[in-house]
Each structure stands twice: as structure tokens, then as C-alpha cells.
Amino acid sequence: MRSVLLAAALAVIVAPTGFAQSCDGEPAMAGHRTAHGTVRAQYNAVERGEWANVVLIGEGLVESGLSARNKTAAWSNLCAGYAASGDVDAALSACDEALALRDDAWRALNNRGAAHWLAGNRVAAVADFRAADAASSGEEDVSANLAMAMCTSAS
Template sequence: MRSVFLAAALAAVSSSAALAQSCDAEPQFAAHRTANGVIRAQYNAVSRGEWPEAIHFGEEVVAGSGAPGHKVAAHTNLCAAYAATGEYELAIAACDAAIEMRDDAWRAMNNRGVALWLSGDRAAAVEAFQAANAASSGEDEVEANLAMAQCTTAG
């Protein structure tokens, strides 16, 4: 009987450890790329975590007279860069600008959720992740963020 109990206890600990390991501790940004060379450079900077460069390229595009799609991408990537550097109000404003330009901008919704999550507003972050999920078609970053939020709030 003791060995059955020990085996059950070890199985419970192992499955709890596996669940804890499958929970991402940090939300994931969704970088946005277009054919525009500056946006591609900004996308690459976001992908590498080079936040000052991502901000520089994004501000350049936003200040210019580029196409609306490029501005949506620049705002979306600016949101990620500002959030990563702790400038949550600027991040949320950048995401809001992208969403105002394109109401189905799931990457901006996702990054808005990340900014809210990092700022400590978990309930609003989950709402943003859910909106991103509704606007997207099962994108990896969005699904990972929803799973992270569920896993984090369940524990």
C-alpha cells in the first residue's frame, strides 16, 4: 500500500512540475512586418529585443507620410518596444493608434495586452488578449498569451 501511495504522490508531483514548466512566465509580443524597408528594420529590431532601434525606426515611420498600413505596423511595433522598456502609457497609446487605424489589428491588440500585463493590469490584459484572439485566426503569440494568463491566474 505504501508503494502505491508513493507512486501516486510522485505522479502528482511530476504532473504538477510538467504543468508549471509549460506555463510561460512572460507574455509574447507580436511584431508586425511589411514590405517597407524601415518597417522591416523595425521588425528585426523588435525580434532581437533591440528596443531603442525599434523605437527609432517606428518614430521615423509615424512622423512621415507613409501608407496607413505601414503606420499600423510602426505603431504596433512601437507598442512592443515601449512596453519592453517600461513605458506602458506610451505603449498603450501606440497600440490604440494602430487599432484606431485598423480595427482588426490583432498584433496591436496582443501587444496592448502585453503592455497591460507588464504594467500589472491583468484583467484588462486578458480582455486585450481575448480581443486579439477574436480578431486573429489562432495566432501563436495570442494563444500563448491566453494560456499564460490562464495558467498564471489559476496558480
């Protein structure tokens, strides 16, 4: 009996922690930063969860003459801002604008997945999270959203 208990304790100690899943109910938004000062300010607002500022800055940015790279970032951040503010339709539209500029923009895919998740469309959310995972290189926000989606769907 003592051997069995020792083996069980040892198994718990050496078990990999990477298998732990988070069942948090809110998806992570991924901010997109570039060297452009105003896009960087919008990104900082995403990181601080200042959603009204993300939207205010973003609405001005996407109407300006930004490069495609900066505009992709601005649309992706705007998507996060709208989604977190509860305007899912505007969020989906903003992410689609970012993806029209760059179809493998993992942050836009992640944020569109988050918008779908918040709207209750779990199937579309998981599809976007998986696409974001394929387009990224193991980004933490995407991994967290996939874990949340898998954990929630398994419960």
C-alpha cells in the same frame, strides 16, 4: 493491478500535448512586418528584442507619410518596443494609435495586452489577448499569451 498500471501508462502516452500550458511570466510581443523596408527593419528589431532600435525606428516612421497599413504596423511595433522598455503609458498610446487606424489589428491588440500585463492590469490584458485571438487565426504569440494568462490566473 498490472492492468491498472498499464492503462495509466497508456493514458499518459496518448494524452494530447495541446493541453500543456506555459506559466512563463513575460508576455510575447508580436512584431508586424510589411513590404516597406523601414517597417521591415523595425520588425526585425522586434524579433531580435532590440527594443531601443524598435523605438528609434518607430518614432521616425509614425511621423512620416506612410500608408495606413504601414503606419498601423509601425505603431504596433512601437507599442511592443515601449512596453518591453517599461514605458507602459507610451505603449498603450501607440497601440491605441494602431487600433484607431485598424480596429482589428491583432498584433496591436496582443501588444496592448502585453503592456497591460506588464503594468499589472491582468483584466485588461486578458481582454486584449482574447480580442487578439478573435481577430487572428490562431497566432502563436496570442495563444502563448492566453495560455500564460490562464495558467497564471489559475495558480
